[in-house]
Amino acid sequence: MRLATWNVNSIRARVDRIVDFAVREHIDVLAMQEIKCKSEQFPFDRFEEAGFHVEAYGFSQWNGVAIASREPLTNVRTAFPGMPGFEKGHNGPDAPQEARAIGATIGGVEVWSLYVPNGRSLGDPHYFYKLDWLSALSQYTSDSLAGNPDLALALVGDFNIAPTDADNGDPAVVPGFSTHVSPPEREAFAALEAAGLQDVVRPLIPTGYTYWDYKRLKFPRNEGMRIDFILGSHAVSEAVTGATIHRNERKGEAPSDHVPVVVDLDLEGPDDDDRPMIF
């Protein structure tokens, strides 16, 4: 299985290049974030013509997530248990949930396309919402893996955290003043790893960014950030055979400000047992 994640920054503004990429790169599962449309506005036809099933979840011009897959998606969910909401500057258990998570089981893998809240600024209600949201995600991860340690679980998407200083190449993002690099955010990312997940791209691609701001020639200057990740449980991480960060997708006409991150998985399954042994 070739699994990809991409914050597309509006699916309708660039559906051509996204479908072209998925076909050209033989993507089996494409998790998308920031589709920026309602579910019913998603260009399903374009993906279906190219041989994909799609589940999309959005209800305004903000946020929105989707998964396109060559194989059918089962057990589709539009929030993980305990996922907090946010509304008009306050968070809490009473606030409505946003369209930031969609999960499905595909080829034996539980895949979640996640758009972690931005945080806006240190101390903003949105910042505490971000930390609460990540805490609930860690809890869901540890609960799931406690129930089934062999579960193939992949949390992929835009985590809006640069886990190390080397992941922040943007001088406008200043430790002590900016979100994405604060200790509590980095601790929230570490908590996901402590819950049983591994960044499966990092061992193969130790450095490099996945996002460059549109403003001020950030891409030509290579002042980007690594904030998009593929986190996998043990069953996923041991199946990884390759990874690519498609930096070229930041070039050309009307790019997203993020690029796709891709892993190849050689998963154990019933098909393997049925396959004849040939030497």
Place this chain on the structure above:
DNA sequence: ATGCCTTGGTCACCAAGA
């Protein structure tokens, strides 16, 4: 430590992104 881009909605600006 921000104005700069880019998108979408609503009606010439504004919110939001990170």
